[in-house]
Amino acid sequence: MDLVWPATAWALWAATLAAAFKVSSRERPQRAPRHETPPPVVELLRGMRVQEVFHSALFELAARGWLMIEDDRLSLASARQEPLLPYERWVLERVTACLTGKPHVPVMAVMPEGSDLDGALVPLVRQTAIDLGLARRRWPTMIVPVLMAAALFIPWYATVSAAGLSWPGMIATMVSFVAGVGLLMAGRGFLLTPAGLEVAGPDAEPTDPEQEWIFTGSGWHGVEIEPPGSAAPGPNRQEVSGYVVKRWAVADADPETTGSTRAYHLAVHDGSSEQARSFLVTEGLYRDVLPGDHVRLLVRLRSGRVVRMLDHEHHW
Secondary structure (H helix, E strand, O other), X not given: OOOHHHHHHHHHHHHHHHHHHHHHHOOOOOOOOOOOOOHHHHHHHOOOOHHHHHHHHHHHHHHOOXXXXXXXXXXXXXXXXXXXXXXXXXXXXXXXXXXXOOOXXXXXXXXXXXXXXXXXXXXXXXXHHHHOOOEEOOOOOOHHHHHHHHHOHHHXXXXXXXXXXXXXXXXXXHHHHHHHHHHHHHOOOOEEOHHHHHHHOOOOOOOOHHHOOEOOOOOOOOOOEEOOOOOOOOOOEEEXXXXXXXXXXXXXXXXXXXXXXXXXXXXXXXXXXXXXXXXXXXXXXXXXXXXXXXXXXXXXXXXXXXXXXXXEEOOO
């Protein structure tokens, strides 16, 4: 079988797609951000999980007097008249629904399902980032991704016509399906502007540790946390397991040694002690866990630094 023409068709389609992405990635003139960036937008631009974005919105509403958060309890405050951003209205509506007939609820009890957050909250926060000049759409309309998805018919048909139902034809069918669905699912795309990259960059201020959410489902009372590191004699490495009850990031006092401008912490509670134990972790591990997750860690006791995560059970 002659696959020269199918290969040429695939090469032309790939080259066209690459050219479209290159053109769309060019920086466009952007207006400066009009307001101070809301914390939920910052969390989204930093690539944090959607639950983190929702939790940040709760504390933003609390700071503006719409909600009251005390330890891990949340309640409604007196109604205010100031306007809310669309994502803030969505969050407040969800909280109000959860509090119907109750004076207060645990903060974690108002957390929506991940699918609700992805489908409703994230688009609203993204639009706020675009309105603030921190992000933009890759494509002005859906014309380009739709045309590129439709154009897959040409190399697919050329391959199937030449190879039939043999392995080249099956591979072409699979690639066409995956690429077409991927282009359409990605929609108009979402790219950070230079201002957005600055907000999300490593030099940005860490989140306020006082606004980090806590998990008390393990029996921890949300008060005592043992600092990282121990001078006690014994083996330097130890396995530690328990629930992540709190996580926070602070400016690193010695960035030259650690290679990072932030120090990332996890507090783990074993389910029986009065205190939770805190440990220093990498940024990647910090992003991967949330309060409520159950983890098993290998740690260096003297430094309080996590060597690696041995097991991870997601709560969310």
